Amino acid sequence: MTTSTVNVGTIEHVDPNLIVVEANVRTEAQLGREFVASIKANGVLTPILARRDDQGNIIVRAGQRRTLAAREAGLATIPAYVVAADETTVERIVQQMAENDHREAVTDADRVAAFQQLAFEGLTPAVIAKRLGSKPATVKAGIAVAENAVAASAIVSHSLTLDQAAALIEFEGDDETVSVLIDIATTSPEQFAHAAQRARDDKRVATMKADAAADLIARGFTVLDRDRGSYENDYTSISYLTTADGESVTAEHIAASEGRAAYVYAYSSNDTATVRYYLKDPNAAGFRKSSGSGATSGPMTDEQKAERKTLIANNKAWASAEVVRREWLAEFLSRKTLPKDATQAITVGLTVHHSMVGKAIQNGNVLAHTLLGLKRADYWSRDKLSALVEHSPTKAQHVALAIILAGIEDSTSKETWRHPNTYSARYLLQLAAWGYGLSDVEQIVINAVAEKTATKAAVAVAAKGTQE
Helix, strand or coil, rough: CCCCCCCCCEEEEEEEEEEECCCCCCCCCCCCHHHHHHHHCCCCCCEEEEECCCCCEEEEEEHHHHHHHHHHHHHCEEEEEEEECCCCHHHHHHHHHHHHHHHHHCCHHHHHHHHHHHCCCCCHHHHHHHHHHHCCCHHHHHHHHHHCCCHHHHHHCCCCHHHHHHHCCCCCCCCHHHHHHHHHHHCCCHHHHHHHHHHHHHHHHHHHHHHHHHHHHHHCCCCCCCCCCCCCCCCCEEEEEECCCEECCCCCCCCCCCCCEEEEECCCCCCCCEEEEECCCCCCCEEECCCCCCCCCCCCCCHHHHHHHHHHHHHHHHHHHCCCCCCHHHHHHHCCCCCHHHHHHHHHHHHCCCCHHHHHHHHCCCHHHHHHHCCCCCCCCCHHHHHHHHCHHHHHHHHHHHHHHHHHHCCCCHHHHHCCCCHHHHHHHHHHHHCCCCCCHHHHHHHHHHHHHHHHHHHHHHHHHHHC
């Protein structure tokens, strides 16, 4: 589909502080230090796209980040390609979109192009959504994709979906992650959501570690590249040390000590990084080892290291998968029509999974509220599920299924993949049957139970043959 229009404009050099940046075009503009530094050193090389409204104001339509970075960098002017809004063009784009959608669904790339052009003509995302029958959030995501060079290129050249292209924006500047995500989107699209969430978690962990490390370095600590075991003696953990008065050594005790060091580790499930403190020479710093703090075991074997690496990787993968799975459950429960076997699933939940569901009910169905978009902080907060059914009787089945699924989901944890059982496998298989894309770590649960079942059956067959 072609929605290009002829709307001749002019290149003008404009004070970035006089350009109107409408918040509804992009809700958050991430301005990294490197990006601002580049703008400050080189200026804005590619003109922003802007329109002039009836009052003569220049409003940015593509290039919000460049405009904001130019302000922060203190640039006097930036180049802008400025045109006037044109309602005739708006009507033509809207009609073309409607006609093409009726004949054959347009691609997400075409849709993004239309969103961008309509925004360029002065329409807000809310108005574009209303005119095209889309959701404002979808329009905002489309405009953000159009403004991002990598995402805009990928949605066309790799035929990505809008959601996939929008996810790439989060990793701007991380070429390796972007490349991996594009590859997964084109070869295993059902795994994209899981891969993107793992990348988000890794990025968040890396940021937490970097921030903590920067703070430690500023305070004079050496940041270690790995943790130390009790059998190693180049650095000693302060957990093994006491002061001259016999007190346990804390980070405050070593704040000015020579040879102070630290190791930073972080997990996506936490909000901040954790720091483990060390000293290179405790005796010189005036501390001594506490009794019973000597090394009692040697370094891990290669096999133990491999097992540890797998354990950590799968734990991280499970945490990421939990986010994706719960987002999927919320979307699934928001659908107007549930699958035909929803009643059967409710029955199975009340029987096979009754202990898990019952425990969640006793604890206030907090997750069920969350999945249905209702706010209930804890057990003592007011239950809103019954009120939802009273207000919308047709939602009764949705509420019942939410209670079942939330109850089972609430019982899952990292232990689920470590110790697979038939209940967890049955739950995940049901989600997969409804269209959920299982991650590799979730598949471990299903494969382990299937293997155990097959082995048990084989043993039974063998035993029967021996008896005969």
